[in-house]
Amino acid sequence: MIIPGKYLLFLGDVADRLDAKTACGLVDWSRERCVGQWRLPSCGIDMGLEDMDFAQARAAGAETLVIGVTPFGGAIAPQWIAPIVAALGAGLNIASGMHVRLGSIPEIAAAARASGASLFDVRDPGRSFPVGSGRKRSGRRMLMVGTDCAVGKKYSALAIARDMKAHGMKATFRATGQTGILIAGEGVPIDAVVSDFVSGAAETLSPDNDRGHWDVIEGQGSLFHPAYAAVALGLLHGSQPDAIILCHAEGRTHVDGYPDFPLPGLAECIEANLGMARRINPAVRCAGISINCSALPAEARAGHLAAIADRFGLPCFDPVATGPAALIAHISATFD
Amino acid sequence: MIIPGKYLLFLGDVADRLDAKTACGLVDWSRERCVGQWRLPSCGIDMGLEDMDFAQARAAGAETLVIGVTPFGGAIAPQWIAPIVAALGAGLNIASGMHVRLGSIPEIAAAARASGASLFDVRDPGRSFPVGSGRKRSGRRMLMVGTDCAVGKKYSALAIARDMKAHGMKATFRATGQTGILIAGEGVPIDAVVSDFVSGAAETLSPDNDRGHWDVIEGQGSLFHPAYAAVALGLLHGSQPDAIILCHAEGRTHVDGYPDFPLPGLAECIEANLGMARRINPAVRCAGISINCSALPAEARAGHLAAIADRFGLPCFDPVATGPAALIAHISATFD
Numbered sequence: 001m002i003i004p005g006k007y008l009l010f011l012g013d014v015a016d017r018l019d020a021k022t023a024c025g026l027v028d029w030s031r032e033r034c035v036g037q038w039r040l041p042s043c044g045i046d047m048g049l050e051d052m053d054f055a056q057a058r059a060a061g062a063e064t065l066v067i068g069v070t071p072f073g074g075a076i077a078p079q080w081i082a083p084i085v086a087a088l089g090a091g092l093n094i095a096s097g098m099h100v101r102l103g104s105i106p107e108i109a110a111a112a113r114a115s116g117a118s119l120f121d122v123r124d125p126g127r128s129f130p131v132g133s134g135r136k137r138s139g140r141r142m143l144m145v146g147t148d149c150a151v152g153k154k155y156s157a158l159a160i161a162r163d164m165k166a167h168g169m170k171a172t173f174r175a176t177g178q179t180g181i182l183i184a185g186e187g188v189p190i191d192a193v194v195s196d197f198v199s200g201a202a203e204t205l206s207p208d209n210d211r212g213h214w215d216v217i218e219g220q221g222s223l224f225h226p227a228y229a230a231v232a233l234g235l236l237h238g239s240q241p242d243a244i245i246l247c248h249a250e251g252r253t254h255v256d257g258y259p260d261f262p263l264p265g266l267a268e269c270i271e272a273n274l275g276m277a278r279r280i281n282p283a284v285r286c287a288g289i290s291i292n293c294s295a296l297p298a299e300a301r302a303g304h305l306a307a308i309a310d311r312f313g314l315p316c317f318d319p320v321a322t323g324p325a326a327l328i329a330h331i332s333a334t335f336d
Numbered sequence: 337m338i339i340p341g342k343y344l345l346f347l348g349d350v351a352d353r354l355d356a357k358t359a360c361g362l363v364d365w366s367r368e369r370c371v372g373q374w375r376l377p378s379c380g381i382d383m384g385l386e387d388m389d390f391a392q393a394r395a396a397g398a399e400t401l402v403i404g405v406t407p408f409g410g411a412i413a414p415q416w417i418a419p420i421v422a423a424l425g426a427g428l429n430i431a432s433g434m435h436v437r438l439g440s441i442p443e444i445a446a447a448a449r450a451s452g453a454s455l456f457d458v459r460d461p462g463r464s465f466p467v468g469s470g471r472k473r474s475g476r477r478m479l480m481v482g483t484d485c486a487v488g489k490k491y492s493a494l495a496i497a498r499d500m501k502a503h504g505m506k507a508t509f510r511a512t513g514q515t516g517i518l519i520a521g522e523g524v525p526i527d528a529v530v531s532d533f534v535s536g537a538a539e540t541l542s543p544d545n546d547r548g549h550w551d552v553i554e555g556q557g558s559l560f561h562p563a564y565a566a567v568a569l570g571l572l573h574g575s576q577p578d579a580i581i582l583c584h585a586e587g588r589t590h591v592d593g594y595p596d597f598p599l600p601g602l603a604e605c606i607e608a609n610l611g612m613a614r615r616i617n618p619a620v621r622c623a624g625i626s627i628n629c630s631a632l633p634a635e636a637r638a639g640h641l642a643a644i645a646d647r648f649g650l651p652c653f654d655p656v657a658t659g660p661a662a663l664i665a666h667i668s669a670t671f672d
Binding site for chain 1: 408410435467468469470526527528529530531532534535536559560562563564565566567569570573594596597608611612615616
C-alpha cells in the first residue's frame with residue numbers, strides 16, 4: 001500500500017488533540033508531507049497548518065486527504081461524510097485509519113467510483129497471518145509498553161529508532177497502528193487483526209534479522225486497559241522483546257475515558273509486562289522509562305526524570321523534550 | 337443463525353481426537369442430533385457413530401454436514417473440498433467452525449449455489465461489537481480459565497451450567513467457540529473477533545442479568561499460550577468474572593503443539609488469572625479446579641482430585657468422571 005503524494009489533514013470537529021493522534025503524528029514526524037489542514041467550524045484544535053479548501057489543497061500539491069482524527073471506537077462520524085465526498089469530487093484520494101472501511105459507506109464508495117480516486121484503509125490488515133509459533137528469532141527487539149493508550153509509545157519508538165540510526169546502530173521502526181503506518185509507509189494495524197492471529201501478526205512484523213539489529217516496535221494499548229489489554233498482550237508475546245520500554249504520560253491518573261479505572265504504578269506496570277513477556281523470552285528486561293512530561297512546568301521536567309531514573313536505576317527520558325540519548329547509551333553498554 | 341435439523345459429522349482424515357473437538361463435543365453433549373459420521377480412508381478416529389455416505393445420511397434424517405474436526409489454525413484442507421462438494425450435491429447443508437469461510441472456496445460456493453443448500457460459518461461473528469467499557473453488570477459470572485487449550489474448559493462449563501440448573505439455580509451456558517455454539521445454538525466465536533473488540537464482545541455475551549443468576553462462560557486459550565493469550569485475556573477482562581474455575585488436563589506437561597513451552601503450575605496459573613481479572617472485578621476469586629483425569633488409571637483419580645482439593649482448599653472435580661457437585665455446593669455456600 002503506497003499512499004500518493006502530499007497530504008491534506010482532515011481534522012473534522014474534534015475538540016481535543018488526544019483525538020487527533022494521526023494528525024499530530026504526521027505533523028511531528030512527516031511535516032514535509034503535510035500541506036494544510038481542513039476543519040469543520042466546531043473543530044477545537046489547530047495543527048498550525050494553513051487552512052485550505054479542497055481545491056486550494058490540490059493546487060498546493062496535495063494528493064490525499066488523510067483522516068487525521070482517531071475518535072474512540074474508530075468510526076466515521078455522519079457529519080464527516082459530506083466533506084469526504086466533496087474532497088473526492090475535487091480529485092483527492094482518501095486515507096483513513098478508522099475500523100470502518102471507507103468503501104462500506106455508500107456515499108463515499110459512489111463518489112470514489114465517480115471521481116476515479118482511491119480509498120486507502122490503513123487499518124485493514126489486507127492479508128491473513130499465521131498463528132503465533134513462539135519460535136526464537138534472530139536479531140534484537142524492543143517494544144514500547146504503556147500505562148495507558150496515548151502516552152507516547154509511538155513517539156518513543158520513532159525517536160529511539162531515529163537516534164539509534166544516528167548513532168550508527170542498525171534499527172528499524174516497526175509500526176503497529178494507523179499513524180505509525182502512515183509515517184513509516186508500512187506496518188501491521190495490530191488492533192484490527194482477528195484475535196486468534198494477533199501474536200502471529202506481531203511475529204510477522206519483526207522477522208529474523210541480523211545480529212545486533214534492533215526492531216523498535218510501536219506499542220498498543222496497555223495490559224491494564226479494560227478494552228485493549230488483549231491487543232497489548234498479543235503484541236507483547238508476538239514481539240518477543242529483548243527489552244521493553246515503559247511509557248507513561250505524567251499527570252494521567254486514570255485510563256483515558258475510563259474514570260473508574262486508576263492507572264497502575266510504574267513498578268506494577270513494568271512487573272506485569274515482564275511477567276508476561278518472560279513466557280516467550282526469559283531474558284527480557286526493562287531497559288528504560290519514557291515519560292511524556294508535557295503536563296509538567298518546563299522547569300520541573302529534568303528533576304522529575306532524574307528522580308524516576310534514580311528510583312528504578314534505569315535511563316528515563318521524555319521522547320520529545322530530552323530525546324532518548326541516555327537510553328541508547330544504556331542499550332549500547334548492556335546488550336552485546 | 338439456526339442450523340437445520342440433525343447432523344452428519346465430517347471427520348476428514350484427522351489422526352487424533354484432540355483435533356476433533358467439535359465432533360467429540362457434539363457426541364457428548366448433543367448425541368441426539370448426530371445421526372452418523374463420514375470419514376476419509378486415512379482417518380484415525382472413530383466417534384462410535386454409524387459410518388454413512390451422504391445419501392444414507394439424508395435418508396437417516398441428516399440435514400447438515402458439520403465439519404467436526406478443528407485442525408490447528410482453522411483452515412479447510414484441500415482434500416476435504418471434494419467430499420464437501422459431494423455432500424452439497426446430495427442435498428446437505430454445511431456447517432463449519434473454521435476461520436476460513438466456506439463461501440470463500442470457489443468449488444464449495446458454486447456447489448451451494450447449484451444445490452440451493454446453506455453454508456453456515458459458525459466462526460463468523462456476523463456482527464460488530466462495541467469497545468469494552470469495564471462497566472459493572474448485574475448478575476453473577478463464572479469463567480473457565482485453562483493451563484492450555486483443549487483441557488476441558490467447555491465440558492466443565494457445560495457440566496456446571498447443567499448441574500446448577502438441576503439444583504434449582506438460575507444459570508446459562510455461554511458459548512465462546514464453534515463447538516459450544518453448535519451445542520448451545522448461540523454464542524460468540526470470541527477468537528474470530530477483531531482484537532480491539534474482544535473485551536467488548538465478551539461483555540456483550542454476558543449482559544446484565546437477574547441477581548443470583550450465573551452466566552457460566554466457556555473459556556478460550558490460556559494466558560500462557562504463545563499464540564492465544566490475547567484471546568484469553570480479552571475474554572477474562574470482558575467476562576468480568578466473580579469466580580474463575582481453573583481447568584487442566586492431567587498429564588499434559590507442555591502447551592499442546594509447542595514442545596518448547598512447559599505448562600505453568602496450577603497455583604501460578606490461578607494467580608496470573610486472578611491478577612488480571614481483579615483489574616475489572618476486585619472481588620474475583622478462584623472457586624474451584626477442574627481436572628480432566630482421563631489420562632490417569634481409573635483407580636487413581638479420586639485420590640488425585642482429593643489431593644488437589646486439600647492443597648488449594650477448593651473443590652476439585654473431573655467434569656466427566658465426577659461432575660461438579662462439590663463445586664456447586666461450594667458456590668451455593670459462599671456466594672449470596
